[in-house]
Amino acid sequence: MTTELPHSDADATEVGYGGHVSQTLARVSRLHRLAGGRLLRPTGLCSGQEFLMMTLWDAGSVRQSELARALDLDPSTVTLMLRRLEQGGHVTRARDPRDRRVMLVRASERSYALRPQVAAAWARLEEHILDGLDDGEREAFARILMKVEKNLAAEEAQEAEEAGEAGEGGGDPEDSGRS
Template sequence: MKADSTAPADPACAEALPSAARGGPVSHAVSRIARLHRIAAGRLLKGLGLYPGQELLMMHLWDGGAVRQSELIKAVDLDPSTVTKMLQRLDQAGHVSRRPDPDDRRAVLVEATEDSCGLHASVRSAWSSLEEHTLAGLDPAERAELARLLAKVEANLCQETDGCPGAG
């Protein structure tokens, strides 16, 4: 009996990668991993009252102190409207304050508030939990090798863009 060539392929026989991704299996894996990592981070951050990405803004402010909003936008390499919305939410939650820059009244200075100090420890704990969950089953040598390889991948991608202002 001749097989019907118009019948859909048996999903059990289909390859794991979509046909268009077969030329880039590592890129496909990185994309899937980044999505899953963001979801996992979002779950942890939700318990802290944060949305994904806000913790990165806070990390920059905790470590760097007051900075112009325009410089913060460059440092995190996000769309200005996205950063503005994030800062509005963080301001409403009492984690950041914004004020005119005394050296240039057109510019806005952003800084972490003293009230955000407790959030700092919670974010550090959340990221530690995320790290352990993400790397479960990898021994220290494998973790170091993964970090080394990802740094090389990042360097490659930085060469293809306008640089990596948020790297490091």
């Protein structure tokens, strides 16, 4: 017995499943990530790795734990990303000579050649997603999107604060045992 699935187009979105804005935003986010990944393909970076590399290009040598916090990613996710980037020759990791428990990460010299390619890919993506919008619409869209981001970030901060008050926080999760 086969079950026929409904089509998933924007007009068929059910308000009972959370509203059309949230569902559209989820679809747009997915499509944005896919388009970004396609544009990054010639660099050899996977979608998401460019954020890590941009952070390192701007910051220089940083603690692995600080990198995870800056990217708002789980430390184990950053460890995996760094392992892959290190294998590709894009980053180097070394123990901090002042504190051997700390792992320092930096962009390799070779990786700096990718910086203009990543910037160009993001510029092309920006133009693609804003195609057909006039300057006023672009400004309004950016302003609204920043408000949405602020709302979501405030909710995340509140959740983190409540989790910390409940005793789930504690200690600085440094890199020991994860490299």
